[in-house]
Amino acid sequence: MAFLLRRPKLKLILIPAILFAIIVLHYIIQNTYQIKNTLSYATRPIWDAASGPKDIIPHYYAEGMKIDLHACQLHQWKEREGKDRVKVLDAVLMSSELDLLEIRMNELDSVVDKFFIIESNTTFTGLSKDTYFANNRKRFATFEEKIIYTFLPGYPLRPGQSAWDVEAFTRDSMTEMLRSHIRDFPSDTKTIVLMSDIDEIPASHTIALLKACDFGTSIHLQLRNFLYSFEWFLDLSSWRASVHLWRPNTIYRHSQTGDRLLADSGWHCSYCFRTIPEYIVKMKGFSHSDRIGGRAKLLEPKRIQETICRGKDIFDMLPEAYSYLDLLSQMSLEPLTSAVGLPRFLVENAEKFRFLLPGGCRRES
Ligand SMILES: *[C@@H]1O[C@H](CO)[C@@H](O)[C@H](O)[C@H]1NC(C)=O
Numbered sequence: 001m002a003f004l005l006r007r008p009k010l011k012l013i014l015i016p017a018i019l020f021a022i023i024v025l026h027y028i029i030q031n032t033y034q035i036k037n038t039l040s041y042a043t044r045p046i047w048d049a050a051s052g053p054k055d056i057i058p059h060y061y062a063e064g065m066k067i068d069l070h071a072c073q074l075h076q077w078k079e080r081e082g083k084d085r086v087k088v089l090d091a092v093l094m095s096s097e098l099d100l101l102e103i104r105m106n107e108l109d110s111v112v113d114k115f116f117i118i119e120s121n122t123t124f125t126g127l128s129k130d131t132y133f134a135n136n137r138k139r140f141a142t143f144e145e146k147i148i149y150t151f152l153p154g155y156p157l158r159p160g161q162s163a164w165d166v167e168a169f170t171r172d173s174m175t176e177m178l179r180s181h182i183r184d185f186p187s188d189t190k191t192i193v194l195m196s197d198i199d200e201i202p203a204s205h206t207i208a209l210l211k212a213c214d215f216g217t218s219i220h221l222q223l224r225n226f227l228y229s230f231e232w233f234l235d236l237s238s239w240r241a242s243v244h245l246w247r248p249n250t251i252y253r254h255s256q257t258g259d260r261l262l263a264d265s266g267w268h269c270s271y272c273f274r275t276i277p278e279y280i281v282k283m284k285g286f287s288h289s290d291r292i293g294g295r296a297k298l299l300e301p302k303r304i305q306e307t308i309c310r311g312k313d314i315f316d317m318l319p320e321a322y323s324y325l326d327l328l329s330q331m332s333l334e335p336l337t338s339a340v341g342l343p344r345f346l347v348e349n350a351e352k353f354r355f356l357l358p359g360g361c362r363r364e365s
Contacts, residue, residue: 034295034317041318042327050322052239053220053261061205072213075262080190080214087113087185088211090194091174091252094119094133096278097198099353100269101133104201105143106345111207112194114181115147118174122154124163127284129154150177174252182246195252196221196241201343202266210243210262218244218257221265228271229356230342231335232311234319235326238268267343271314274355275364276301283314301365309361311335 028035060074069079080086090112094101105115119133133140134151152173157166182191192211194202202221210219223238239261240254273279280299297303298316307314311333319330337358339347346353354360 037317041320045321045323045327048322050237052237052256053259055259056222056261056263057219059206059263059265061203061209065205067205067208067212071209075209075213075215077213077215080212082188082190083212085186085188086190086192086211088192088194088207089114089116089178089181089246091116091178092118092196092198093170093174094131095198096129096132096281097273098132098136098139099274099356100198100201100272102139103343103346103353103356104198105140107201107204107343108194108207109143109146109204111204111211113146115143116174116177116181117147117149118152118170118177119149120152120154120170122156122166124166124170126155126157126161126163126166129281148177148181171252171254175250178246178252191246193244193246193250193252194241195244195254197254199270199272200238200241200266200268202241202243203343206262206265207243215243215262216245216260217247218242220256220258220261222261222263223266223268224264226267226269226272227311227333228308229360230267230269230272230339230346231358231361232333233336234330234333236264241266241268269356272356273363276304277365279304279308279314279363305363308363 057075060071065071072079088111090104090108092101092104092115094117108115117133119131121129121131123129131151133149137149140147150173152170154166157163178193182189185191192207194207196202200221200223202223206221219242220239221241221243222236223241224236225234225238226232227234239256242253242257244250244257271279271282273282280301283299295316298314304314307316313319319327321327321330335358339350339357346356350357355363
């Protein structure tokens with residue numbers, strides 16, 4: 001009898017327990033990607049080390065400083081022979097970032113001979129996109145004589161083809177384009193090529209230094225890393241931008257070519273868009289588009305706007321950090337109130353580029 005009497009009590013515990021288990025299971029299935037990611041990002045400092053070049057070269061510069069023999073010596077370099085026979089080419093794959101391109105070209109105008117731009121009508125993931133440069137070419141009229149532009153027709157991904165394949169093909173096209181122009185230079189020309197994404201902007205004084213001094217055949221540039229605008233400073237971990245003395249076997253790349261990294265050489269502004277729709281396009285077209293992982297809520301304009309103003313991660317994930325100190329500091333960024341030491345054209349045209357500067361987090365819809 002006593003046993004039977006206790007059974008309803010068991011039910012009382014068992015039913016909620018089963019319900020609870022089902023809810024937990026449902027949550028896990030719904031959020032597998034999110035949970036896996038949180039776990040992997042939260043433990044990254046234990047199992048992963050930052051990639052990229054490790055030999056950081058101290059960088060000396062102050063406003064108005066002469067870039068001469070002494071400047072070269074400070075960096076343990078000799079002055080370049082035949083300085084008057086140097087040509088500098090800047091090469092970028094066009095995205096949608098017209099504002100950053102304008103800031104970039106103005107920053108580099110005094111040190112660059114030609115701007116090479118490749119643009120497609122699809123993203124690397126094969127989605128249709130505007131040809132932003134072609135549609136806005138008038139905006140860059142000041143540089144028209146320096147611009148060498150190629151339109152690369154894009155198509156939806158073929159079966160078995162990945163975004164990485166399309167990216168590699170696009171970079172190869174840039175190599176060919178550079179080669180065919182460099183071929184026509186006088187044979188004693190020393191050609192220096194800047195390889196970086198549009199949002200990775202080398203400082204003009206950095207390029208003046210690399211033009212004047214014999215830095216070797218290639219060097220990476222350490223850039224100040226910003227998120228959404230120059231209001232949110234992340235760290236100095238950006239290293240993919242590089243500068244090359246062109247040789248017949250040089251290829252256009254965005255990966256590690258050597259172990260040397262010139263410190264504090266410019267700016268890397270990630271997700272620095274003027275309008276909310278650009279964020280949505282970028283999030284959908286990202287080569288890691290699995291980050292959305294069925295979470296349609298992530299694409300809501302209101303949430304994106306709040307995320308930008310709070311300096312939080314756009315995919316609602318933990319920051320990609322390699323030490324717990326960095327992880328913690330990047331989880332709660334402090335907005336900068338300084339616009340000192342930024343690209344000159346940006347500061348001189350602060351009204352036009354409000355969205356890139358402290359206090360300008362509101363985006364156009
Ligand atoms: C891109 O341009 C090429 C050539 O003009 C065209 O054939 C192709 O359909 C375009 N692709 C898209 C997605 O618009």
